[in-house]
Amino acid sequence: GAVVSQHPxxxxxxxxxxxxxxxxxxxxxxTTMFWYRQFPKQSLMLMATSNEGSKATYEQGVExxxxxxxxxxLTLSTLTVTSAHPEDSSFYICSAREPGQSNxxxxxxxxxxxxxx
Amino acid sequence: xxxxxxxxxxxxxxxxxxVLLRCNYxxxxxxxxxxxxxxxxxxxxxxxxxxxxxxxxxxxxxFEAEFKKSETSFHLTKPSAHMSDAAEYFCVVSxxxxxxSKLTFGTGTRLQxxx
Numbered sequence: 001g002a003v004v005s006q007h008p009x010x011x012x013x014x015x016x017x018x019x020x021x022x023x024x025x026x027x028x029x030x031t032t033m034f035w036y037r038q039f040p041k042q043s044l045m046l047m048a049t050s051n052e053g054s055k056a057t058y059e060q061g062v063e064x065x066x067x068x069x070x071x072x073x074l075t076l077s078t079l080t081v082t083s084a085h086p087e088d089s090s091f092y093i094c095s096a097r098e099p100g101q102s103n104x105x106x107x108x109x110x111x112x113x114x115x116x117x
Numbered sequence: 118x119x120x121x122x123x124x125x126x127x128x129x130x131x132x133x134x135x136v137l138l139r140c141n142y143x144x145x146x147x148x149x150x151x152x153x154x155x156x157x158x159x160x161x162x163x164x165x166x167x168x169x170x171x172x173x174x175x176x177x178x179x180f181e182a183e184f185k186k187s188e189t190s191f192h193l194t195k196p197s198a199h200m201s202d203a204a205e206y207f208c209v210v211s212x213x214x215x216x217x218s219k220l221t222f223g224t225g226t227r228l229q230x231x232x
Contacts, residue, residue: 006160034220043207043222044161093160104168105151106220108160 002028004096006109014117015086021079021112023094029074030096034106035067038091050077084116119144121210123223131231136195138226140208143189150191151209151220152182161207167191178202203230 003026011019023033031052036044048069049057056069066088068080077096081088091113095106124139142148149168153161165176172184182193191208208223 004160043224046219049219091158095161104149105163105166108153108162110160111158113158 002026002096002098002107004094004107004109006094006112008112009110010113010115012115012117013084016083017116019081019084019114021081021092021094021114023077023079023096023109025075025096025107028096028098030077031074031099033071033077033094033096035069035077035079036093036095038093038111040091044093047079052077081114084114086116089114089116119146119148119210119212119221121208121221121223123206123208123226125226126224127227127229129229129231130198132200133197136193136198136202136228138193138206138208138228140191140193140223141189142191142208142210144210144212146212149211149218150182150184151211152176152180152191152193153207153209155205155207155225157204164193164206198228198230200230200232203228 005024005026007022033050035047037047038044046059047062050069050071052071052074058064071077091111093111095108097106120143122141130136151166152164154164155161164180165174167174167184175181180195182191184191206226210221211218
């Protein structure tokens with residue numbers, strides 16, 4: 001089945017650091033990928049839709065200058081948390097859907113636990 | 118617009134007894150519905166999906182769900198719980214509005230399985 005790989009799985013860094021998270025579709029090409037944020041014991045909140053070769057579409061309330069998304073190829077999207085602060089600590093999850101499959105499920109990565117000290 | 122309501126935030130069952138996790142949805146479009154499971158510090162794994170074919174959907178690990186349009190429900194069931202089923206379960210709806218169709222998640226149900 002379709003596999004989405006996310007890296008790193010865990011990051012601890014100092015306040016003010018920028019952190020990059022990678023999301024790769026391993027056995028399919030994904031023109032669209034999605035980035036979610038999950039707070040403890042809560043559901044997933046969509047942050048942005050990443051579009052290959054074009055700008056990401058951000059959800060209301062998500063700072064596009066804080067959360068930079070790049071989708072430079074059909075198999076890789078990156079999320080960079082710029083100048084991270086403790087309030088950015090969270091669990092970040094990406095997903096991807098196979099092209100032309102709008103009613104099919106998204107495939108999720110294993111998530112990245114980000115802890116800002 | 119679409120929304121999902123998971124009626125129970127926490128369900129506890131004994132091993133070997135049936136599991137019922139309830140989900141109601143609303144959608145302006147013909148929806149696709151999914152159940153995902155999440156184990157601690159992990160991403161989401163698809164259990165099953167409904168995409169306008171058969172209303173009774175069978176998934177992995179013995180789970181199944183029935184799409185009932187008249188009740189706008191998509192409850193998840195399993196005849197006999199196993200300890201390994203303990204996890205967080207999310208009911209998810211997607212409006213079929215194109216390749217970038219967004220998912221709307223329920224708030225999740227934590228399933229506890231006791232001996």
